[in-house]
Amino acid sequence: MRNNEGRTQISPELLEQFMKQQEEKFTANQSTAAPPPPTQQQTTSGYQVPTDFVELPSKGLFYPPNHPWHMKETVEVRYMTTREEDILSSEAYAKAGIMFDRLIESVTVDNVDSKTLLPGDRNSILINARKNSYGNIYEFATMCEGCYQGIEASVDLSTLKIVEIDVDKVTDNNTVCIALPISKAEVEFKIMTNGDISEINKAIEQQRKHGLQPNETMELHRRMIVSVNQDQSPANINGFITSMLIKDSRYLKTQYSEFSPDVDFTYEKECEHCGHENKGGVPVGTNFFWSVE
Numbered sequence: 001m002r003n004n005e006g007r008t009q010i011s012p013e014l015l016e017q018f019m020k021q022q023e024e025k026f027t028a029n030q031s032t033a034a035p036p037p038p039t040q041q042q043t044t045s046g047y048q049v050p051t052d053f054v055e056l057p058s059k060g061l062f063y064p065p066n067h068p069w070h071m072k073e074t075v076e077v078r079y080m081t082t083r084e085e086d087i088l089s090s091e092a093y094a095k096a097g098i099m100f101d102r103l104i105e106s107v108t109v110d111n112v113d114s115k116t117l118l119p120g121d122r123n124s125i126l127i128n129a130r131k132n133s134y135g136n137i138y139e140f141a142t143m144c145e146g147c148y149q150g151i152e153a154s155v156d157l158s159t160l161k162i163v164e165i166d167v168d169k170v171t172d173n174n175t176v177c178i179a180l181p182i183s184k185a186e187v188e189f190k191i192m193t194n195g196d197i198s199e200i201n202k203a204i205e206q207q208r209k210h211g212l213q214p215n216e217t218m219e220l221h222r223r224m225i226v227s228v229n230q231d232q233s234p235a236n237i238n239g240f241i242t243s244m245l246i247k248d249s250r251y252l253k254t255q256y257s258e259f260s261p262d263v264d265f266t267y268e269k270e271c272e273h274c275g276h277e278n279k280g281g282v283p284v285g286t287n288f289f290w291s292v293e
Contacts, residue, residue, distance in 0.1 A: 057120040057261035076109040115195030120262030146276025153269040180248040
């Protein structure tokens with residue numbers, strides 16, 4: 001079961017403002033079996049590029065049969081070269097929000113579209129790339145939830161563990177079925193890909209542009225729910241979502257989190273200003289591959 005205790009209680013607006021400042025700071029500075037040992041892959045220039053094997057948190061579950069990572073527990077990835085460093089230095093990629101997409105597609109040996117990958121598997125690839133190229137220790141700036149002062153923290157990426165999920169409850173269709181506590185409806189949901197999450201964000205942004213109240217929860221449910229009471233028709237699903245009880249909605253979100261394969265990014269840090277013991281998730285932004293000055 002996933003432990004969410006100790007997550008930061010700072011208001012989203014205040015934390016977003018702080019992290020935006022750190023992002024601007026970065027932008028101004030830039031112009032369980034052991035996996036197989038690293039191998040080498042020859043480039044067109046004749047140089048040997050080492051490769052490594054990364055364990056996928058999903059173990060290949062939740063991918064359709066025609067996906068390159070279907071039922072794969074490990075995937076082969078290249079060590080980063082100057083080509084990947086250029087990707088990380090691209091202001092255009094950073095502004096478009098596709099820097100990590102291009103990086104993942106560049107280092108993976110399999111020909112995969114980053115939008116089709118599960119977020120947890122993407123995280124595992126990024127962690128491996130960061131460790132192999134810049135070292136295990138990741139230092140980052142965050143905000144104390146006790147006194148709201150900026151603090152510096154660090155985490156050893158080699159110690160991060162994969163979050164275990166109950167694979168026995170995953171259906172043959174790579175979905176999960178649950179019964180909601182209040183309505184007793186049987187809901188089947190999928191684990192969303194990066195592309196699904198991108199579409200949710202686009203829909204919310206369009207609603208804001210048109211002066212509408214964003215329907216974040218409903219957009220989330222529309223993307224994740226596959227069927228309600230074994231009925232897969234969009235009309236049935238949408239009708240159920242628009243009248244879903246709050247307790248049922250929260251329970252569905254909790255269950256989704258429990259079945260989402262990922263890496264445990266939890267860190268602990270005592271504030272040097274007030275002594276508060278902070279515990280939360282490691283922020284992974286564009287400065288993940290760079291030091292915060």
